[in-house]
Amino acid sequence: MPKQRSTRDLSLIRRLIRSGKRNETLFIATGLAALALAVLTFLALFIDMLIDGSPRLTAEFFSNYASRKAEKAGILAAWVGTFTVMLVTAAVAVPLGVMSGIYLEEYAPKNRFTDLIEININNLAGVPSIVYGLLALGMFVHTFGMGASVATAGLTLALLILPVVIVATRESIRAIPGSIREAAYALGATRWQTVQHHVLPYSMPGILTGVIIGLSRAIGETAPIVIIGAVTFIAFLPGSPVQSAPPFISFDWLSAPFTAMPIQIFNWTSRPDAAFQANASAAALVLVAMTVVMNGLAIWLRYRLRRNIKW
Amino acid sequence: MNAPEAKPDLDSLPIKAEAKQLNFYYGAKQALKQIDLPIYDNKVTALIGPSGCGKSTFLRCFNRMHDLYPGNRYEGEIRLYPDDVNLLASAVDPIEVRMRLSMVFQKPNPFPKSIFENVAYGLRVRGLKNRTELEDRVEQALRDAALFGEVQDRLQDLASNLSGGQQQRLCIARALASEPELLLFDEPTSALDPIATGSIEELIHALRDKVTILIVTHNMQQAARVSDFTAYMYLGELIEFGWTDDVFFRPKQKQTEDYITGRFG
């Protein structure tokens, strides 16, 4: 068979490909530069913090209360405060948020009222945190007389992350294919059985991720807890939740005054003495580590739970 | 074609279910128009017709799937025998209806759970807790679905690790486990390769002795192979119904003939 000459203008096609490749190289270079800028900035900050703060990261730093002497000062009250506040936040925001999300996705009729609620929730996620602080000051501190306590702070931050939890719940529920839901209903499952046996378990990875992202946002929040009146200097811990005498469980810790990591950091940075700046860097390192651990946990959990969920 | 040479008189055959003057509306859009169709007991009835003619809509009336979405409305009746209850009556709980009927969907949709739990789910919903009884019934359902041999030593594996054809047979086992009075199939093989399709068709053929089957299919050969009766639908209306070989070889309507011979325009 005689070879046929191509009727196409191959040189034009090749020229087009070459120019396309040039643009691609250009884009890759710009993209790398942008990425490097972001990463390097963070690295510089982190290394600076590490140099300043790491000498202070001793065991005493974690077990000492704040002090007038920089070298004796520690973050005991701050980390215990942050921990207890986060506990309250999670205990309130998770059930409320998950239940709201499930209700909105699985039960609520789609009408103008639920549309309105939906818009509101999405907007709430963008409300500045200081506004939540003001709300909490008026409601929890003054109206309910709860004072500047662990419970007040926990509830305030719970309100703050509630929209995040609701949105995460709804999104992970929506990711469940309709065919799976129909399979459950077709077998005779009630709505609640479908939620309990299918919707909730299959959306759990997404919900957990949302919860942890919410908590890692809450852990660094400063403005709302400054507003509700967190103390900056405290030399005792909230009461223990377990006691040796009946009824063995105590909720006194909820009404205890508290301080938290961001407050402690803020307090130390505002002092002129350089030794306190080192304390602030060390405490900031601890806070970053807490956030990293939480996000790591989120990634790990999501990986573990999603492994079993394939459609 | 399973119809014997001498076909019994239709009036003498027991009827399992029957659509009577059935209309269905998606909101304002009418999708089914005045459908009258008997489903004969322990027979396979195939629903054929061009895409969008309302086959799935009709099938999903039987187990009240349309109740899950707002704005849908039924008119008329689907009677289930022998107790002669109207499945569509608003006084009848759709969950009760779904407890009596089972459905197999177009795309295999196993739960992201173990093979065992998939088949056991319908039984659990029906309140069965006894472990040995659950195990027995799961095994029986898997056998009926011609899957037991392939999965017997990995019942605790995830269902998603099965092949597409195995997943569909798992869904059939899941539907069979609760011993349905009527089994609904909506294009059960359209997502499968020819070999998997063949095994599902054999299965449907074999199941006929146990349960009444209503199957939607796009595949004319499939309808001819597996069904005793065929109903041809067009634009929400039932055009023709009869023994499968009559509908295929001696259609009464010109329209049916055109569709079956591929001259449909």
Ligand SMILES: Nc1ncnc2c1ncn2[C@@H]1O[C@H](COP(=O)(O)OP(=O)(O)OP(=O)(O)O)[C@@H](O)[C@H]1O
């Ligand atoms: N949820 C819905 N809302 C409104 N109209 C719908 C809905 N579902 C289906 N329809 C319409 O109803 C008609 C029948 O659809 P149906 O899915 O029953 O067709 P089908 O015969 O099963 O088609 P196919 O062979 O493609 O599966 C179509 O015109 C379709 O567009």
Ligand SMILES: [Mg+2]
């Ligand atoms: Mg269909």
